[in-house]
Amino acid sequence: MRILFKNAHVLRRDAGGRWNALENAYLGTDGRYIGYIGTEAPKGSWDLVKDMSGKLLMPGLVNAHGHAAMTLLRGVGSGLPLQRWLEEAIFPIEAKMAPQDIIAGTRVAVMEMLASGTTLCSDMYDFPWDAVRVFEEAGMKVNSGRVLLCFDPDMKAEDCERLKECEQFVKDFTGRGGEGLKDGAEGLVKADIVLHSEYLTTENTVRALADIAKKYDCAVQLHVSETEKEHEECKERHEGLTPAAYLERCGLLDTPTYMAHCVWATDEDLDIMKNKGASLVHNPTSNMKLGSGFAPVAKALEKGVNVALGTDGCASNNNLNMFEEMHLAALLQKGLYRDPTLVTADQILDMATVNGAKALGRPDTGELREGMRADVIAVDMSKPHMRPAVDIPSLLVYSAQASDVTMTMVDGKILYENNAYTTIDPVKAEEEFKAAVARLLA
Ligand SMILES: [Zn+2]
Missing domain, CATH: 2.30.40.10 (Urease, subunit C, domain 1)
Structure with a gap:
């Protein structure tokens, strides 16, 4: 057409x-x-x-970090500190989620994102095979993958079922392209290597995941240094290494990696990210709502780190509004450092478009140009x-x-x-969403 x-x-x-x-x-x-x-x-x-x-x-705007189906948990546990928010409010409901819930929650997320100008997003959640089908049906772009979680430090990589699922997702969605695409161009769904974080995985499995990322040349997405506690505990666990330094040692940064939050990233962490070509995904609303702090965005930009922007999930935001993230990201560093020259409107537009596209390994979007x-x-x-x-x-x-x-x-x-x-029936979407919410929050 x-x-x-x-x-x-x-x-x-x-x-x-x-x-x-x-x-x-x-x-x-x-x-x-x-x-x-x-x-x-x-x-x-x-x-x-x-x-x-x-x-x-x-x-179109690029939401470089989120958990789409968390629309089902919009606002749940508001006001609780992060650990209690996760353990008391979020995890018990997530444990009840089935594929039909993920489909219903993701569909509402897609509607919210399309209505607010987002054309590509990153997704990290359960049942990704079901979630990406919703994106494909709607015609929206998504980077997704099976999330690696592993709590047993003695778990051998070859025995880890989740690792196999991470690789299977990549096999299922890499190189699918689509009708009318130029050679090598990605389709609507692009497979990522996804791990939750340093603190919810083990060194054996992270090293094995890094090998899978290299084998398939995938982008890697994860949470990094979101809270001070997590950042400091990583140093205790890994001979004084910060999460960024530990991930580098595991070989995970040898492929393009985009790291959500980085609130507690040090100057040395930012240097590692710059040298390795890793991207920082700034989530200002979520970081403030959960009381995590302020990411060193101005410093990262000064050092030449690629900085993108994301909303995070709806339970810690409570929306998927990238205009709001742009607004907050622009104001935050100026107020924090008492310097109105920091982070220009041009840089913010970069973060919400080209930089996001770069982080997600999609160089053919993020700008309006012929081709x-x-x-x-x-x-x-x-x-x-x-x-x-x-x-x-x-x-x-x-x-x-x-x-x-x-x-x-x-x-x-x-x-x-x-x-x-044009591709979604909002009445049906609302019925499915209501049913899922009733089941989960009953
Ligand atoms: Zn997140």
Whole structure:
């Protein structure tokens, strides 16, 4: 399908990292890709022409850390400290979850993300085979994998069933591509190597997982140094090594790794991440809600670490709103270091788009350029809080609301427009969600 948007403002990133809007422009899609961007009407025939007067087209947002089906636990245990929150509120409910719950929770997460302009996310949760089917049916992009958990320090890698499942997921989803994709391009689902964290795994299994990541050349996702307690206990367990240093010793950072949180990452940890090409995924809302602290984002950026942005799960956020994360991430470092020049609006837009795409190993998305995947959202610029439109990056970071998103397109297909979904039945989704919540929270 070929769609032409006309009379749009098109947000592009220049080679110097500045985001600028091309005014009164055209953007044309060709199948799953962007075929044209310019101010002159393109030649050729179109299946659909859409007038985007008053709208800004920008790249779809990348939510680089989350647990989609946790929409089922939205707000559960609010106000408890992290360990009690997990043990008293979250784990008992998660223990009851079955595939149909995961499907229902993930579907609502996809709806929330599409309505707020997210086109690609990272997912880490139980029953990933079922969860990714929901993403595929909806047409949204996801990086996912079976999560490694292991508590027995004597467990040999060859005896660990979870490790086998991690590899099986990668085998099932690597290289699936899809119709109309260029050679080597990823399909909607990209398999990651996933481990929960240093503290919920063992050295034997982490080393074996690192070998699997190398074998299949997968991105690796995990939680790192989220709390001070976890960071310090890692040092006690592993001869004074911080989580980042320990993971490096295990060989896990030899493939591209994206690390959620890094709240307690030291200067040396950031150096390791820079040298190894690992990404930091900043989750400002979750870190504040759980009282974990503030990640050293300004320092990481200064050192040249790739910094992406995520919401984390709905139980510790309580939403999947990337505009809110952008807003908080921009304000937080300025207040923390009493320096308004830290972390510019351009850098925040990078974090929510190109940097996220880079972290997730998807170099063909995150920017609007000819030849890139057509992952495009429209933002309504005619609202009172979006005027005057003199500094677009600053408007998007400090003024825009998730509800200003009027359209979300993934791979050239419009999935959401003006409060309606093209691939999801919201009535059925709501019924399934209600049933799952009733079962779990009964
Ligand atoms: Zn998380």
